[in-house]
Every structure is written in structure tokens, then in C-alpha cells.
Amino acid sequence: MADKVTIKLGYNRAAARREEISLNASEQKLFDGFTFVLGIFLGALCAAAAAVTAGALDSRSRLNTDDEIAMEAIADRLAPVGRIALLGDAELAVAAAPVVAPTRVDTVLSGPQVFNEACYLCHAPPGVPGAPVVGDVAAWEPRAAQGLQLLQEHAINGYQGVAGFMPAKGGRVDLSDDEVRSAVEYMLEQLP
Numbered sequence: 001m002a003d004k005v006t007i008k009l010g011y012n013r014a015a016a017r018r019e020e021i022s023l024n025a026s027e028q029k030l031f032d033g034f035t036f037v038l039g040i041f042l043g044a045l046c047a048a049a050a051a052v053t054a055g056a057l058d059s060r061s062r063l064n065t066d067d068e069i070a071m072e073a074i075a076d077r078l079a080p081v082g083r084i085a086l087l088g089d090a091e092l093a094v095a096a097a098p099v100v101a102p103t104r105v106d107t108v109l110s111g112p113q114v115f116n117e118a119c120y121l122c123h124a125p126p127g128v129p130g131a132p133v134v135g136d137v138a139a140w141e142p143r144a145a146q147g148l149q150l151l152q153e154h155a156i157n158g159y160q161g162v163a164g165f166m167p168a169k170g171g172r173v174d175l176s177d178d179e180v181r182s183a184v185e186y187m188l189e190q191l192p
């Protein structure tokens with residue numbers, strides 16, 4: 001066929017757009033050659049792309065496990081965001097264990113501390129009626145004359161005098177005898 005390209009024109013526009021292509025022998029050869037070269041080129045392109053991809057994947061999979069910081073960061077990223085803890089027998093036993101009441105810490109209060117806590121209310125000015133106010137010489141002189149020991153006994157066991165009633169340990173039965181004794185000493189020391 002001599003005609004290479006036949007464009008049919010006519011009223012049918014759809015048919016007119018169709019192109020009929022036919023090649024002669026030399027053109028066919030050229031086309032075959034071109035197709036062959038194109039095939040090789042595309043093949044090489046694919047091979048190159050595959051090589052690049054493989055290289056990229058390979059470099060990603062090669063981890064430096066000696067890099068502690070990087071490994072920690074990875075472990076961090078891979079760590080689960082949360083865990084579900086189911087109570088086992090051990091945990092239930094711990095939860096059911098009775099709470100041990102804290103034991104009282106034994107401390108010894110000093111004379112001034114006992115005075116502030118247990119005696120101040122009645123013996124500091126103005127004081128309760130009848131209670132000798134600390135530092136009041138007139139109120140304390142006749143009492144001090146009885147001797148320290150008797151005053152301490154009265155403070156520990158309580159004392160009903162003519163002026164009023166001194167409750168045992170000032171009502172603080174949790175105080176030790178020695179603590180009350182040192183409070184009495186402190187009160188007498190306040191006399192000028």
C-alpha cells in the first residue's frame with residue numbers, strides 16, 4: 001500500500017477522526033528498531049529504579065544497635081500506650097491486708113513544752129481563779145516552801161487545796177510523770 005496515512009473526511013465526524021495507519025517495510029523495520037531500543041531503555045529504567053528502592057530499603061533496615069540513645073528512642077516509640085492490669089491473687093491479698101495502725105512515737109517533752117501544752121491555760125496570766133500564776137512570787141512562795149517533791153506529787157496526782165482544784169497532770173493523763181515533774185521545775189524557775 002502506497003498510502004501511509006488516510007484521513008477520511010466526511011459528514012460522519014466520528015469516523016473522520018479515526019486514523020488508519022499503515023507502514024511500509026522499511027518503516028516497519030525502523031519502528032521495530034525503535035520499539036526494541038525503547039524496550040531496552042524502559043527495562044534499564046526499571047532495573048535502576050528497583051536498585052535505588054532496594055538500596056533505600058536496605059539502608060533503612062540496617063540498624064546501629066550499639067547506638068543506645070537511638071535504641072531507647074525506638075523502644076520508646078514502640079512501647080504500648082497503656083496496659084490492662086488484671087488483679088491476681090497476689091494483688092488482691094495485698095489489697096485485703098489490714099492496714100497496720102501507726103505506732104506512737106515516744107518523745108519526751110521538755111518542761112517548757114509541757115507547760116505550754118498542759119499548764120499554760122490555768123497557770124499563765126490571768127490564769128484560772130485560785131491557780132498560782134507563773135512568776136507570781138506572792139502566790140508561789142508559800143507553795144515552794146513545801147519543797148519541790150511535794151509540788152511535783154500534787155501536780156502528778158492532782159490536788160485539792162483551799163484556793164481551788166488542780167487536776168492530775170493538768171488533765172493531760174498522756175503525759176509521763178517525769179514530763180510533769182520537769183514542768184513544775186520550769187514553773188519554779190520562772191520566779192525572779
Ligand code: HEC
Pocket residue numbers: 114115118119120121122123128129130131132143146150151152154155159160161162163164165166167169170171180183184
Ligand atoms: C484546769 C486548770 C489547771 C491546769 C490545766 C493546771 N493546773 Fe496546776 N493548779 C491549778 C489550781 C486551781 C491550783 C491551786 C490549787 C490550790 O492550791 O488550791 C494549781 C496548783 C498547782 C501547783 C501547786 C500545788 C501546791 O501543792 O501548791 C502546781 C505545782 C501545779 N499546779 C502544777 C501544774 C502543772 C505542772 C500543770 C501542767 C501539767 C498544771 N498545774 C495544770 C489549776 C490547774
